[in-house]
Amino acid sequence: MNKKNMLPEGTRDLILDECIIKRALERDIDGIFEKWGYKEVITPTLEFYETFNYNSQTLREEDMYKFFDNRGRILVLRPDMTIPIARVVETKLKDAEFPIKLRYTSNVFRVHTSLGGKRNEYTDCGVEFIGLEDKKSDLEVLVLALEALKKIGLNDFKLEIGNIGFFNGAFKNLEIDQEYKEVIAQFIEDKNLKNLEDYLSDLNIKEEYKKFFNKLPWMFGDKQILEEAKKLAFNEDIKENLEYLEQLYSELEELGYGENVTFDLGMVPRLNYYTGIIFRGYGEGVGNTLLRGGRYDNLIKASNTCIPAIGFSIDIDSVISNVKLKGNLNEDENVYKIYYSQKNRIEAIKKSEELRSQGYIVDLLPKEDLEEINIVKGGEI
Amino acid sequence: MGISIALTKGRLEEETIKILDKANFDPSELKNKGRKLVFTDKTQDIKYFLVKAADSITYVEHGVADLGVVGKDTILESDNNCYEVLDLGFGKCGFIVASLPENDIFKKVGHVKIGTKYPKVAKDYFKKKGMDVEVIKIEGSVELAPILGLCDGIVDIMETGTTLKENGLVVLDRICEISARLIVNKASFKMKQNEIWEFIDRIKEVINN
Numbered sequence: 001m002n003k004k005n006m007l008p009e010g011t012r013d014l015i016l017d018e019c020i021i022k023r024a025l026e027r028d029i030d031g032i033f034e035k036w037g038y039k040e041v042i043t044p045t046l047e048f049y050e051t052f053n054y055n056s057q058t059l060r061e062e063d064m065y066k067f068f069d070n071r072g073r074i075l076v077l078r079p080d081m082t083i084p085i086a087r088v089v090e091t092k093l094k095d096a097e098f099p100i101k102l103r104y105t106s107n108v109f110r111v112h113t114s115l116g117g118k119r120n121e122y123t124d125c126g127v128e129f130i131g132l133e134d135k136k137s138d139l140e141v142l143v144l145a146l147e148a149l150k151k152i153g154l155n156d157f158k159l160e161i162g163n164i165g166f167f168n169g170a171f172k173n174l175e176i177d178q179e180y181k182e183v184i185a186q187f188i189e190d191k192n193l194k195n196l197e198d199y200l201s202d203l204n205i206k207e208e209y210k211k212f213f214n215k216l217p218w219m220f221g222d223k224q225i226l227e228e229a230k231k232l233a234f235n236e237d238i239k240e241n242l243e244y245l246e247q248l249y250s251e252l253e254e255l256g257y258g259e260n261v262t263f264d265l266g267m268v269p270r271l272n273y274y275t276g277i278i279f280r281g282y283g284e285g286v287g288n289t290l291l292r293g294g295r296y297d298n299l300i301k302a303s304n305t306c307i308p309a310i311g312f313s314i315d316i317d318s319v320i321s322n323v324k325l326k327g328n329l330n331e332d333e334n335v336y337k338i339y340y341s342q343k344n345r346i347e348a349i350k351k352s353e354e355l356r357s358q359g360y361i362v363d364l365l366p367k368e369d370l371e372e373i374n375i376v377k378g379g380e381i
Numbered sequence: 382m383g384i385s386i387a388l389t390k391g392r393l394e395e396e397t398i399k400i401l402d403k404a405n406f407d408p409s410e411l412k413n414k415g416r417k418l419v420f421t422d423k424t425q426d427i428k429y430f431l432v433k434a435a436d437s438i439t440y441v442e443h444g445v446a447d448l449g450v451v452g453k454d455t456i457l458e459s460d461n462n463c464y465e466v467l468d469l470g471f472g473k474c475g476f477i478v479a480s481l482p483e484n485d486i487f488k489k490v491g492h493v494k495i496g497t498k499y500p501k502v503a504k505d506y507f508k509k510k511g512m513d514v515e516v517i518k519i520e521g522s523v524e525l526a527p528i529l530g531l532c533d534g535i536v537d538i539m540e541t542g543t544t545l546k547e548n549g550l551v552v553l554d555r556i557c558e559i560s561a562r563l564i565v566n567k568a569s570f571k572m573k574q575n576e577i578w579e580f581i582d583r584i585k586e587v588i589n590n
Contacts, residue, residue: 113460116439116442117439117443156572158571158572160571190463190464190465191464191465191466191565191570192464192465192466193465193466193467193468194465194467194468194562195465217466220571220574221574262571262574264571280571282568282571282572283568283572284572286444286568287442287443287444287445287566287568287569288443288444288567288568289567289568290568
């Protein structure tokens, strides 16, 4: 036995129920995207490292699986799907008519810290709506995210919406280095109050700003938080961004999603990537963020202009253990087992094909000394 | 919905229990713990468990615990993805750089070796300083390493400074201050918002007084 019966860290086999659940989730969610008119895209698992090494990139080099091709160029296992889709749009769809709505279900790869218990390969199921600005596509994508979350079937779920414009708006008349801005954003994003306070107190900016930034990490919750945020809004930009969220909320409420929508104005990840609303999905009993998305109007460029876009993806693997298999009912009613022996195997195969053509699943099982084939409905005997 | 809290055992344990007591939670089971590992609050739907510092972060990051009490030293050394919402104000100490007085690492010409229990903290610090040093991981009694010549300097936690002094080491720089922090799982904070808010508010009230 020289076989190495082991898996690389962060990967796993899925068998039986896990597999059934995962495929069902993929089918259900992908099915919703399809019904909304999103076209599927399949891109290679391998890409050039260069493709992922763009300037608003926040993934570190060591977070990607890398190797060389036969000419010594660096390849990566794709760490996300948005960049490959941006690449496809910029090259193959640049002359297509916008907007373009695309969907995907693909495995992505990240190298996580060793022994941390995280998956390094997981399936992302997502969409990108490309070619229209915020007011013309945000609502649709939010509804789609809510529908996808609902479809997973958890007891409770929340879609939390933020707006990077709320944070950025505060910098409108503030002369400050990008570097400082990024540090402030990071502390707010991590809700790291102590560090934020210490950092701001050393900074030479007006008290008004300090107060605003110190409050931001706590500005999350249901729609009332938007009312509270109004009191903080000290310029038109911030107000406008707030009003936009209010408008989205009232529309989502009208569509019946009010219960599942919350806000976090202190959600400020990846400053030079996101340009508008940002949103995340959480589910009861799921310890991590299961849906991530947002507007990124500066990423895709065709004929020297930026093409606005918004998208999100769902981490299917993170919910598998929270979803229950919907009974064995289906299985029993759709499954036949046919036991047969050497002498009647032709008959058995013919019979099985007949049942399959009627839509049943038929499992053929050889057995010793059976005078006649034995057809059993349901799972076990 | 109930919440669960991963507390760090050892150095921070006693103070944590005191604060819980003052905030009118019920840490009675934690006081007489015996061999138990999971403790229930009899007054409300809270579960406590005692784990090693670094594990507290791991439990919270995976959402197995909603909240955790852990030292900033452990947080800095980990690569975690949790909210760090409160400075609990106890367990105070600092990260320092020290060496023997005759071997000031900031003046040394050539290759510098740093011994530490906290390689990430040490690397981040010297990177910020623009210094390229070799970091050697040591599990305990870090003060010994420069004396025996394993390394030129150390990065370690200092509470009073007595151990350093007794071993003839001098502090060259103070990297940052450390104290116990309350961390929260990102998804829990959103799914169990009311319960976690209430917990934070009550703890906050105690530390602010």
